Amino acid sequence: MAQVDNVQRDGLKRYYFLRAGVSVAWILAAVAVGTHSPLAAGALLVAYPTWDALANALDARSNGGFAANPPQTFNLFVSLLVACAVLFALQVEPRRVLTVFGVWAAFSGVLQLVAGLRRWRSVGGQWPMVLSGAQSVLAGVFMISQSLVADGHPMTAVAIAPYAGFGAFYFLAAGIALTLKGRRK
Incomplete structure (x- = not known):
């Protein structure tokens, strides 16, 4: 059992560090090119949830499959x-892109919260994922409220960067928590 937990912990640790790194790269791209090119900003805005879909597939596949x-x-x-x-x-x-991101952030935050709680007992080190899920719900509500009062300003990828930044922080914290947990065992 400990062997399986160590394998799962190591896989999650790599996954969390990968998620943090991709989020930081996305933020840098949003600031570097997303502010100057509407086409690049649009591509980045579509790429963000597309990457999340791929990341969820990687996570599910490496942790027991989709059914598990x-x-x-x-x-x-x-x-x-x-x-x-x-x-x-x-x-x-x-302007409705922020609404879409807000609904998605709130909804995926609930799912992340559930995943973190499910893994808490078997793997440990999931407090950053639980906090991230809760923060994502709050960020989603904030984005929705912001989108409803937006006064015609065009949507930019930089508007999503703070959300991506918090995500990067929590994924990095989760990777570090699992690393420290592994060293204590």
Whole structure:
């Protein structure tokens, strides 16, 4: 049992560090090119939930498969749907992209919270994921409220950067927590 837990812990640790690194890279791209090019900003806004879908697939596959990980599996499909919704909103009403991200952040936060709680007993070191899920719900509500009062400003990828930054922080914290937990065993 300890062997399986160590393998799962190591896989999650690599996954969390990968998620943190990709989030930081996305933020840097949003600031570097997303502020100057509407096309690049749009591509980044669609890429964010697309990457999340891929990351959820990687997470589910490496931790027992899709059937054993319903929150990640469901989040994969939701993230793909969100990528399509972002693409649609960019073409129809760009200000609604923030609404889409807000709904997604709140919903995926609940799923992340569930996944963190499910893994708490078997793997440990999940407090950052639980906090991240709760923070994501709050960030989603904030984004929705911001999108409703937006006064015609065009949507930019930088508007999502703080959300991505918090995500990077929590994934990094989770990776460090699992690393420290592994050293204590």
